[in-house]
Amino acid sequence: MAEIREVVQLGHPLLRTQAQYVENVQEQRIQNLVDDLIATVGQANGVGIAAPQVAECCRLFIVASRPNLRYPYAPTMEPTAMINPKILAHSTEAVKGWEGCLSIPGIRGLVPRYQIVEVEYSDRNGKLQKQELTDFVARIFQHELDHLDGIVFLDRME
Numbered sequence: 762m763a764e765i766r767e768v769v770q771l772g773h774p775l776l777r778t779q780a781q782y783v784e785n786v787q788e789q790r791i792q793n794l795v796d797d798l799i800a801t802v803g804q805a806n807g808v809g810i811a812a813p814q815v816a817e818c819c820r821l822f823i824v825a826s827r828p829n830l831r832y833p834y835a836p837t838m839e840p841t842a843m844i845n846p847k848i849l850a851h852s853t854e855a856v857k858g859w860e861g862c863l864s865i866p867g868i869r870g871l872v873p874r875y876q877i878v879e880v881e882y883s884d885r886n887g888k889l890q891k892q893e894l895t896d897f898v899a900r901i902f903q904h905e906l907d908h909l910d911g912i913v914f915l916d917r918m919e
């Protein structure tokens with residue numbers, strides 16, 4: 762029976778390796794999903810995409826604003842993965858703007874959104890980020906955050 766005691770007491774190296782293995786697999790899955798979503802939003806000529814739109818139930822989306830035919834005034838930014846995103850504070854007034862959704866093709870609508878949002882999220886390297894977003898990028902963030910809660914822009918149209 763001594764052998765069993767030894768494993769439990771010393772935290773057998775094999776067990777630690779097992780836990781690290783599982784952690785590495787999960788980490789690799791998230792990195793692959795981030796790369797896949799960035800490629801997908803690029804191919805769709807979109808400015809944002811959320812994991813639930815590809816049937817991945819995790820609190821993760823990409824904000825990738827850049828000018829395109831539908832949003833010629835969109836600012837250009839590096840496609841950014843936002844993990845466990847949240848709004849910490851926002852401006853009082855809401856501003857209406859045109860939105861569409863890659864999951865609801867052919868429909869656009871005027872949607873009220875906060876003009877300024879203070880947000881927090883983890884980036885793809887696990888670093889906690891806190892930023893103030895404004896105007897169109899703030900709009901994309903709110904659109905994508907809604908997807909994580911099963912809300913689409915049609916639900917917000919007055």
Ligand SMILES: O=C(NO)N[C@@H](Cc1ccccc1)C(=O)O
Pocket residue numbers: 806807808809810811814859860861862863864900901904905908
């Ligand atoms: O459907 C998505 N993302 O979920 N993509 C929309 C995002 C979007 C958000 C806000 C304003 C305009 C457009 C797109 O056309 O790229």
Ligand SMILES: [Zn+2]
Pocket residue numbers: 861862863864904908
């Ligand atoms: Zn959408």
